[in-house]
Amino acid sequence: MPDHNNTIIKLDGVRKSFGAVHALSGVDLEIRIGEALGIVGHNGAGKSTLMHILAGSLQADTGSISIHDAAPVEGYGIAEAQAAGIRTVFQELSLCPNLTVAENTRIMNPEIKGFNWRSRASRQILDKLDEIFPGHGISANAYVGDLPIAKRQMVEISRAFTSISTPLNLVILDEPTSSLDAIVSEQLLTYVRKFTEAGGSCILISHLLNEILTTTNRIIVMQDGKVVDERATSRFDRDSLVEAMGSVAEHEENGDHAGKVRTREAEPILSVQPNETAGDMVMEIYPGEIVGLAGLSGHGQTETLVDIFLDKRKAGGKSRLPMALVAGDRQVDGIFPLWSIGKNISIASHGEFVRFGLIDHDQEKQLADSWKDKIGIQTPDLENNILSLSGGNQQKALFARALGSTAEMILMDDPMRGVDIGTKQEVYGLLRQEAAQGRTFIWYTTEMNELEHCDHIYVFREGNIVANLTRNELTEQKVLHASFEGG
């Protein structure tokens, strides 16, 4: 079936790592002329990294990229992608808000210049908008910053399809419908079908499986930076697709700790309703539990954690519990980059060792030292700067900060991002140990296998809780079904 004369771009053994995290671990991919390729996979499967490599905005560590069956391109980058006629609509909007719709079109098309360029750019983008989204109601002179998000996305998609002199071979759409309503989404998908019938190619990434199933010819399933399944779309249906996304973890699931479930007794120490308006499910947290928050990223889990931390949106339970938060984005929200490791650990506990308004340094050092051993931070000296540690060890220091405080409840915002597997195992053990001693954990994670360490799991979608599972009810299938559209 693979006829090598009609390949647009071919990836061979492409790998990409960010520090200890392997975002892509050996991807082979071939995109053919006139095909609509769907890519699905859970968070962190490597889809977006793959798109960035195709767009040239990230460079692969190893592996080769070739275009139209020519020899592999050395140093494939943005210019090469553009020359090959590849355009990308990234997940995060990338228009300039201070420019008009027409001016943004000019940024994408260097050919539009010289006398009267403005009216030519306007015509380009308006023609495309009319073609893809009839009745869009967008003016070419409107400033992008003034447009509502859906219209911005429409402009960005249409802009990707404008082309002046280089032929447009492949358009990559990464979650293009995330802020479009159903009617406009359908307009886009119709256009994608038309575009591919006319000989263009398209890559569609979407969490809405129906879109993938109705629009594409071929689907690849990604997991942990690898392509784990690839079939013609006709050979997939909704259930088999969900199954393919979860296949690996299913095999590993007969874990050792899956058996025992804590029985919920007495009163919850906290109950939270993330979305008060929508007669939504209530999340209940009992002392000594590890509660997992699941679902696709950006569906309200972090917001809920922050709200709990700030004591907002509480439906009942005791108020003002001593709490600590372990941040996920440690560079932004976690570490104090100029401070030593010891200071980074003890900052949350300063209140305990203040004497006569001054900090008792001996006690402070004691606390840091004891946690260095307990959690196994690999450093010769806690006086070293925090940045001298590897990412995983920095995260350990942040765990030590939270666990070393007197907090009874610890909130964790996907703290294992970019942490190597060895560190993860150590921290999992520590969490279970601390929970057994009566501490309560609320743990937002995007990694399916981490949910197996939780006593109770709440799945979030669009800011609401859509499923409530105990540990022995937990299967990856159920979480996936709940995370993706209503099913």
Add this chain to the structure above:
Amino acid sequence: MEGLLNPRLMRNLLPAFSLTILLILIFYIQPRTMSYLGLNLLLNLALPIAFATLAQMCVMTVNDLDLGIGSFVGFVACVGATFLRDTPAIGILILLGCVGVYAGLGALIHQRNLPSIVVTLGMSFVWLGLALLVLPTPGGKAPDWARAIMTWKTPMVPFTIYASIFVALAVHFLLMRSAYGVVLRGAGGNPRSVERAGWSLLRIKMAMYALAGFFGILSGIALIGLTTSADANIALRYTLLSIAGAILGGGEFVGGRISPIGAVIGATTLTLAGSFLSFLRISPDWQIGAQGGILIIVLALRVLINRMEAK
């Protein structure tokens, strides 16, 4: 959202509106200023400040700030009053080198990802030191041609007004209307997006800094054309005046939102504010504070308009 109450239109008209109010007040208090000579005296120093403001605005376009522009203008003035008069070839070479240094600053700030305020603040001391080396004590003499241009008796209204209008329109065309100007402003609005479309951010930053250097040079030469002699400390206050002028004219510190016409109007407004306060017989001790007061009033008006827009 239509018609006169359109917040975007109001925000664009605010600088011109402030200038008009100020002019009306000045004419009311001191009607004799409503003459060729009066306007000339009032607006005399507006042109160098307008050039410095445009320089600042170029740097602001790419989300940076130039804290060295005042000392740079002073340095240019010192070179202008010495080399440029005595040995024009060397003088021109030095000034061209300055544009190169500015482009280099842009490259350094972009490549090493340094905060522009640190680099340009450091450079302000370098410029000041160089200026003192060139002209240790106040003095020198402006080239005759600079003097001739700045004192040119134009018909109807003074030269400053023609020059300001011409420069404002030229820069407006370059940055706001031309196809490449869009890319330059886009780099302030969303650098990543511009880079992903295949443009070199390095070149954009270098271009904007070089342009800032160019306007800095025009500012220095215009200044000695008026004062006839130079002094290393002659333009130190331009740093803050240029920032205030660019913001007053409708620009913003980040996001590539700039207005060249507004910047020239803003610079003129600031120049007039000083005269206005003198006419009110406010003692010079209080003038700086009162000038700040005017700035606060205009910016508060802008916040009000923005709030209207947010609704």
